[in-house]
Amino acid sequence: METIAITLDGVPVSGRQGMTILELAREVGVRIPTLCHDPSLKPVGACRVCLVEEEASRRLLASCVTPIASGMRIQTRSPAVLEARRVILQLMLANHPESCVVCDKGNRCQLRQLAAEAGIGLVDYDRMDSFVNAQEANPFLKRDLSKCVLCGKCIRADQELVVVGAMDYFQRGFQAKPGTFLDRPLEHSECTFCGTCEAICPTGALSESKPLHIGTAPQRASTVCSYCGCGCSIWAYLWEERLVRIEPKAEDSVNKATLCVRGRYGSDYLHSKDRLLNPMLRKNGELVSVSWQEALDETAARLKEIAARHGPASVGFFGSTQCTNEENYLFQKLARLGVGTPNVDNGARFQAVSGILAMQEELSISGATHPLEELEFAAVILVIGAQPLESHPVASYALKRAVKQRGAKLIYVSPLEDALSRMAEIWINPWPGSEGLILLALLRAVILLRGSRVPGWLEAQDPGDFLKRSLVDSSQVDDAARILCSSPSCALVFGKGLSCSQGGKEGVKILVRLARELNCLGVAGGGIYPLDRAANTQGACDMGTLPEFLPGYRSSGDPRCRAELAQSWGKEPPAGPGMSLPEMLEAALRGELKALYIMGENPLEVLPSYAAEALLRLEFLVVQDMFPTATCQRAHSVLPAAGFLEKEGTYTSLERRIQRIRPVLPPPGGARPDCWILSGLLKRTADLPEYEAPAEVMKEISQTVPQMRGVRYARLEGSPIFWPCTDPTASGERILLRGGAPEPQAAPDPSKLMQTNPKDPEFPFLAVEVESLFRMGSAVRSSRAGRLRDFSHQTLVFLNPYDMGRLGLGEQTQVKLLSRWGELKATALSRPEIHPGLLCVLPAAQGRGLAGLAPWGWDPASRTAQTRKAGVRLERCGG
Incomplete structure (x- = not known):
């Protein structure tokens, strides 16, 4: 690329062709103030604060939009520049309310900072006050457009970064302002309350509603969001040992300048009055x-005593997708080495294990094959069985940018219409649970179009039968196949709608076969992306908190793998595979499982009818958690744990990115980090010295997990590291399988996919639970996050207008969903895209969803939970 030389403030500098003056100045360390510019957005030159002087012509140029040219001589602080900047700032202040002392933005207001730098006190011009009422009806954002400087950053952030389109310029001339469609309040627009516009706004025009601290908090720390598996980097701002604000950390992060509503506004659960404070x-x-000494002594003694009396297999361990890599590693080590049981599982059993098992069998890997940023470079994207807008919003931003800004074609398979279905080239609306059948038909169509040989396991299958059961038109599948076959790069995205459907493991294996047929593995803009994971689902499974695998996905049933681990541990772990959670609960009901240790999960809330009796039959139940959950109420030993801002460790995101979380707050009361608790129990059960810090645990992980041999805490301070990382000087492999995919272990079995379930005339509707943007998992945290709870306070049920009319229901009617196991109250809304006979339930932030309406179904092949569904009837409340 051509190098261009210019002179900047008398100093010769050079930049690349196409760079703007502002970009080059920032690269060489020369500050030029701006208001409308942000490196995440396209430059527009709206504010003119960044003016510089070109010496030869004496022209003032907007540095953010002016490209450098050879021989330019630029002055950034000439008298003409400073005077122009001062005039521009005074004109802005003349139309700005004189309320800086009480402004919520405080000293974070960039207009105020620039005015102070320019020495502007009183404004020399007649005031042009704008009297606009502030809007603060929602719990997230406050809009006071009297403070707006029309920089357009909120509009560009909305349209370029999160690609929602909730905001644009409204009206023209002196009346121009950023607004929503028809100038409605944000809560009645398409806004998702991600907070990107507020974080990027240079003034108090957009600010946090009811902020906990005005201005700049005195302390901030870099860490990782604790909700979904995207692994967003955040800045946590603190004041007087309290979290007061979260902002995105753009540098070296997957999320850049964005977050979602959960990540931005949902972490105040850390300060809930409901926290567990003492063991x-x-x-x-x-x-x-009791004291920690007594709690740990008693817990260790009871576990050892039960293992000695009934055998180690009478004890089970259930770890957490919210706990760190180090904590999950110690947890499975406590199970296998301290107690001697192979029965260790984690919360991924509710979401991701079938996908992990399928990808291990097909590709010998378990995570996304590519980083999420590669989605933006795909020519075609297939999304099936996922609701990225709600489950993994930052991934959905990448999807939308690919379509809107790069022209990618989207094939979207989802039973609900949303922003992605509206921008899709093809939207396929299936009966929920039939996603695997659609993939079968799609794979067959692709193979025939490419002129390949149909494999034997697929040849006997009838695609017409698949699509009839899916309620999908065959022409849509044929069109989708043609688009996929004509593309140079395809990305395949799946979620719980596929992996947790009946035969979900086989469905994911079929998806991998489709990826092989399309040659989208190991290439830029391709890949497989599992959007079925929580904050550290990937890491919990990497660490071996599964009955099928030891750390690093080595088979727990392979003697050679156990012997390898024995070299590090000094003792061979028990032969596996052990029992999964559903098998442990069944064993408890039979009286065979006597003790269960649950860390950071709440199975009694997730599957009450299934777990309640099983937990009651245990001799000893240990619960290690932050809150007094329903499961905690049944425990014999309760160990209060620290939250994600109160401890040190690492998370591994769904794209295999390993990142540090840092302790920036003290745990409340007597709560302790999980590593500290587990280290104390390992000392008591296995006679091992206590670990001094999580860094020591990571050192051991790097010695026992082959994919992480090159990972060290010190290296995580810089650029991101992806596993596999076997070289202590490298950053790991961002794109896997560049050298080709390994041969799969076994062909998919289509017979295990969705079966036709006979309808019960007494309960004629099928209710399925859909993802909520304001809720995560069993709602232990979102129900205690005040803003999420206040905004999402109603459980909604969507149904076809025909069914609404047949039942005599109107919009917003309060209804009851009744099943053989319980009932759920909800607000009914019609959605024309929903198939007759289907109900889609959207739980409130603190709602239980379908938890009380049906026992959770388990896929026997992967021992994984199936998507929650229930046969119900619908009645009007009070009717």
């Missing part, structure tokens, strides 16, 4: 507070 033991039928 407790059950004495005389009641939980009473």
